[in-house]
Amino acid sequence: MALPKKKTSRSKKGMRRSHDHIPAPNVIYCDCGEASLSHRVCPQCGTYRSRTYIKSTADEAD
Template sequence: MAQPKKKTSKSRRNMRRSHDHVAVPNVIYCECGEPTLSHRACAVCGSYKGRKVTPDADAQ
């Protein structure tokens, strides 16, 4: 099997790995003040884009 002729420098190795990071989720704050992921209903109050989309747990 072929072997590298020279040692890969730390700089070149890290530049190659620059795109391997885990993306940070885009967190927004709901009207109730809780942090939620964008384009998803709030898990606490159940609202999305200013309107109620999920029923309350205490309403049953």
């Protein structure tokens, strides 16, 4: 079985592992101020690109 002849430095180890991180989600803020994922309908107000797709329960109560 092959074994490494030299110790791998922190720099080389870090360069190899640079793509192993977990990417942070792309969070945007809706017109209503609620944080949501991009390219998705806002869970709070039900709008996407300034159009209402889901009527929220707060709108029905008014």
